[in-house]
Amino acid sequence: MPLLRLTALSLLLSLTLVLPARAVTLLRDPDIEYALRNLATPVLQAAGLSPARVDILLIDDSNLNAFVIDSDTIFIHSGLLLRMETPAMLQSVIAHEAAHIANGHLMRRPINARNARTAAALGTALAAAAGAATGNGQFAVGAAAGLQGAAIRSFFSHTRAEENAADASGLRFLAVAGIDLRGAVQVMELFRGQEALSLGRQDAYARTHPLSRDRFRRISQLAEAQSTAVPPDPEAMYWFARAKSKLSAFQRSPKWTLTRAGEYAYEDVRLMRQAIAYHRQTDLRRALAAIDGAVARRPDDPYLHELRGQILMESRQIKPAVAAYARAANLAPRNALILGSYGRALLADGQVQKAAQFLETARARDGRDPRILRDLAQANAKLGNNGMASVLTAERYAMAGQLKDAKVHAERASALLPRGSAAWQRAQDVLFAAEAEEKRRK
Ligand SMILES: [Zn+2]
Structure with missing residues (x-):
């Protein structure tokens, strides 16, 4: 990473x-x-x-x-x-x-x-x-x-x-x-x-x-x-520990993470770190035991269910992953990234129509996740909506700063989509950015 x-x-x-x-x-x-x-x-x-x-x-x-x-x-x-x-x-x-x-x-x-x-x-x-x-x-x-x-x-x-x-x-x-x-x-x-x-x-x-x-x-x-020392807010302490722990568990070596898993005083955070470290060591049994322990401590925490889904999904346990993400989506029905993960699992499970629905809701709420753009393009391609697939691919390239590739797909989308439609307009946005970049290079 x-x-x-x-x-x-x-x-x-x-x-x-x-x-x-x-x-x-x-x-x-x-x-x-x-x-x-x-x-x-x-x-x-x-x-x-x-x-x-x-x-x-x-x-x-x-x-x-x-x-x-x-x-x-x-x-x-x-x-x-x-x-x-x-x-x-x-x-x-x-x-x-x-x-x-x-x-x-x-x-x-x-x-x-x-x-x-x-x-x-x-x-x-x-x-x-x-x-x-x-x-x-x-x-x-x-x-x-x-x-x-x-x-x-x-x-x-x-x-x-x-x-x-x-x-x-x-x-x-x-x-x-x-x-x-x-x-x-x-x-x-x-x-x-x-x-x-x-x-x-x-x-x-x-x-x-x-x-x-x-x-x-x-x-x-x-x-x-500042007159008096300010005691730290317990809520802020917890979420700070959690954000740092999750990020480091994915970026540092599993060995590093396992050594420090208990550095904060939160049992669920310790278990989450271990779950990620074991998962990255492809030890699914231990990873699941750890994440289940974390979930048992915070059963209504959508993000722990989401992580459970990720561990299962990346271990090719598609059906259980779908179930874990469904639970997460149920707990956080407006969270674009969770809806996107759920859609990704549904797509892997062959439930294309349902996947496209969740992914489109996710994209409409937040169009800045390249994975959602990629998966939704795939779902649309499978459903025969080639214009939609092209505009999504164009946007994904544009987001990565690859405007030349973005332009190719945006042109294709432009030709396939109904002129003036919202998706067609999105293709024009990408073309505009790509052409501005071309002009600058001349
Ligand atoms: Zn500044």
């Missing part, structure tokens, strides 16, 4: 100017996303933002970074989440990014005129973000916005004034939400000393959020002024 280490990658990019934009992989996990939403909610409320409107999405990247590209998504790199030691640290990162949204810092950016909800817009925006983060902004950002020179460099970095404002607002949000401000100081400490490193060795977060001595001092002073 972990991608290339960024240091090696940056070196590679600096040697070659014209490279395809780096693929940006979203890590869509319903459990982790629920946990992040839970942790973000008090912060977003304090910022005057609607927690229902702002998503926290994880990007599969070990380099530390967090950023916003539109006003309804905060992106966090998986590497950053793994480095956070307390919920307050993570919440301080979210608070800072929420402040960029709440303070209107995105308004001056051309790409934010359109939001990144569509697959094509999201794909180009993420490719742009990746390019900016690796210092290869000229290439990728141009793809998104056709910009040049200094405008490109300032695309994802904020001005010093904006950074100061975001720090101040972010700390205010944390204080209002009753979150320990020392989390923010600890995050700053994590990046201390990075200024001395060459650009290629700095974490992207340090590059896009320059840490001056002034900035550090200001944040420390504000944190010290």
Whole structure:
């Protein structure tokens, strides 16, 4: 799962100017996303933002970074989440990014005129973000916005004034939400000393959020002024442990996970970690015993049933997987990712019509999961809906930043779908993005 280490990658990019934009992989996990939403909610409320409107999405990247590209998504790199030691640290990162949204810092950016909800817009925006983060902004950002020179460099970095404002607002949000401000100081400490490193060795977060001595001092002073020590919220502690544990169980070696399975005081989290580690060692018997133990402790937790479904599905136990996902979908009937997993299992079980139904509901609720796009395309192809299959494939390529391939499928979709229909319009969105990219390359 972990991608290339960024240091090696940056070196590679600096040697070659014209490279395809780096693929940006979203890590869509319903459990982790629920946990992040839970942790973000008090912060977003304090910022005057609607927690229902702002998503926290994880990007599969070990380099530390967090950023916003539109006003309804905060992106966090998986590497950053793994480095956070307390919920307050993570919440301080979210608070800072929420402040960029709440303070209107995105308004001056051309790409934010359109939001990144569509697959094509999201794909180009993420490719742009990746390019900016690796210092290869000229290439990728141009793809998104056709910009040049200094405008490109300032695309994802904020001005010093904006950074100061975001720090101040972010700390205010944390204080209002009753979150320990020392989390923010600890995050700053994590990046201390990075200024001395060459650009290629700095974490992207340090590059896009320059840490001056002034900035550090200001944040420390504000944190010290918080009169009493704030006790951590038990709910936040639990979901923080769970998100970090699940992510690390999939990204670190099973051996590493098994050694540390009990590091938090939650029995179900320990069992979940063991379940994932055993599953990755293809020990289905032990994996099931562990996940069943976790489910027994939290029988109405849809995400544990979803994980049980994943373990069964990846072990080719299709019928039991369908049953586990059905239970999860029953417990979380509006969760797009869970509906998508259920649809995937139904498709594997040959229940194509029913699979297409669940996958389409999942896509309509959240079109940013490439697996849902892939599976729904497959279901549509099996049902003979070739136009639909093509537009979904086009969107999946666009989301991965592969606009040339996306264009081929979008053209096919355009020709097959009723002109003016919603699906036809989605094909036009992809064509628009692909043509903008072509123009830029000329
Ligand atoms: Zn910032």
